[in-house]
Amino acid sequence: xxxxxxxxxxxxxxVNDVLETGILMRYGFDGPRxxxxxxxxxxxxxxxxxxxxxxxxxSSGTAALTTAMAALGIGVGDEVIMPSFTFVxxxxxxxxxxxxxxxxxxxxxxxxxxxxxxxxITTKTKCIMPVHMCGSMAxxxxxxxxxxxxxxxxxxxxxxxxxxxxKGKYLGTIGNAGTFSFxxxxxxxxxxxxxxxxxxxxxxxxxxxxxxxxxDHNGVDRGADLHPFLGxxxxxxxxxxxxxxxxxxxxxxxxxxxxxxxxxxxxxxAQVPEVSxxxxxxxxxxxxxxxxxxxxxxxxxxxxxxxxxxxxxxxGNFYWYANNWHYIKQWHHLKEVKSLYNFNEEQKxxxxxxxxxxxxxxxxxxxxxISTSISLxxxxxxxxxxxxxxxxxxxxxxxxx
Ligand SMILES: *Cc1c(COP(=O)(O)O)cnc(C)c1O
Numbered sequence: 472x473x474x475x476x477x478x479x480x481x482x483x484x485x486v487n488d489v490l491e492t493g494i495l496m497r498y499g500f501d502g503p504r505x506x507x508x509x510x511x512x513x514x515x516x517x518x519x520x521x522x523x524x525x526x527x528x529x530s531s532g533t534a535a536l537t538t539a540m541a542a543l544g545i546g547v548g549d550e551v552i553m554p555s556f557t558f559v560x561x562x563x564x565x566x567x568x569x570x571x572x573x574x575x576x577x578x579x580x581x582x583x584x585x586x587x588x589x590x591x592i593t594t595k596t597k598c599i600m601p602v603h604m605c606g607s608m609a610x611x612x613x614x615x616x617x618x619x620x621x622x623x624x625x626x627x628x629x630x631x632x633x634x635x636x637x638k639g640k641y642l643g644t645i646g647n648a649g650t651f652s653f654x655x656x657x658x659x660x661x662x663x664x665x666x667x668x669x670x671x672x673x674x675x676x677x678x679x680x681x682x683x684x685x686x687d688h689n690g691v692d693r694g695a696d697l698h699p700f701l702g703x704x705x706x707x708x709x710x711x712x713x714x715x716x717x718x719x720x721x722x723x724x725x726x727x728x729x730x731x732x733x734x735x736x737x738x739x740x741a742q743v744p745e746v747s748x749x750x751x752x753x754x755x756x757x758x759x760x761x762x763x764x765x766x767x768x769x770x771x772x773x774x775x776x777x778x779x780x781x782x783x784x785x786x787g788n789f790y791w792y793a794n795n796w797h798y799i800k801q802w803h804h805l806k807e808v809k810s811l812y813n814f815n816e817e818q819k820x821x822x823x824x825x826x827x828x829x830x831x832x833x834x835x836x837x838x839x840x841i842s843t844s845i846s847l848x849x850x851x852x853x854x855x856x857x858x859x860x861x862x863x864x865x866x867x868x869x870x871x872x
Pocket of ligand 1: 560
């Protein structure tokens with residue numbers, strides 16, 4: 472998963488270009504910056520790498536999601552259908568624009584179950600937001616069909632799946648908009664940063680202004696810019712963009728290492744007949760940041776986790792079901808509306824409803840699911856050793872449960 476594992480001279484060089492001019496801001500200072508425009512360069516690299524028309528950098532992936540919502544006109548009274556398994560940032564962004572998150576069950580793709588989505592549609596539904604978790608994709612054909620039928624927006628949270636594709640198109644470029652995160656543990660990193668990708672010029676123009684206080688960026692003088700709408704400051708800095716520029720140039724290399732290591736580990740685990748794997752709607756498009764797999768029962772899965780813990784080798788294996796940040800079960804702050812400021816009534820009602828909502832189908836999947844993060848640094852011997860240790864722990868859990 473993480474680009475930080477292969478940090479080096481390339482990042483240093485791009486950062487030094489910025490340090491030499493001292494112009495750390497992405498806008499203005501045209502003379503003193505001496506032709507160094509790292510943010511603009513990175514946006515261009517994103518559009519070229521992922522074959523989309525427009526990209527807007529932001530200060531984080533969360534900011535990218537918030538920006539995308541605003542740019543798509545999602546706000547108070549609008550419902551956004553999203554999965555019960557994601558990182559908290561997905562619902563934070565929905566709430567931040569005053570909209571209402573509607574959480575629904577996942578299926579074996581580890582993201583939105585199209586049937587659950589259909590059932591959740593109301594007259595207030597405005598957007599469907601699949602989250603392409605752990606490097607792989609949602610069933611986008613089914614979700615696009617639902618969007619067309621009900622005239623809904625599709626916003627892809629592709630923060631964890633940079634470089635993954637679905638039927639030949641990059642995740643994040645298929646919906647009305649998509650988002651990436653470049654935080655420190657993502658496939659490529661800027662330290663902190665994110666991007667909104669879109670093929671819609673209007674959505675892009677909205678993103679461009681929204682992330683910079685509403686500036687229309689039409690003038691040569693920032694002070695003379697007009698403000699056609701309200702915005703915020705979700706800008707990325709030139710230092711962060713410089714790191715991202717080095718990283719995006721390494722992306723294809725990262726992906727090929729991930730795919731090789733993922734295949735090797737999967738081969739080892741597949742020798743255990745009781746192990747099954749996540750459903751991948753387009754297996755060729757998996758970015759392979761994680762290998763997500765299932766054991767036959769909750770008891771066996773928790774026994775495996777305990778065994779790995781006891782041996783001190785659990786690191787890199789994520790049991791999301793018990794995790795505080797990625798699954799509805801532990802989102803008590805959300806379900807109890809523990810906000811520092813007042814939410815609108817529709818938001819409050821929807822969140823309180825989560826306390827009694829049935830997530831049996833998601834529970835059944837997540838109880839038995841482990842995601843193993845794939846390192847860029849593993850040697851073939853290390854993969855074999857790691858795989859063997861995992862297989863032994865699995866066999867022990869199976870034998871005793
Ligand atoms: C990381 C992540 C985000 C948020 O990105 P940040 O850059 O950390 O703000 C959003 N959604 C998902 C699914 C993520 O994994």
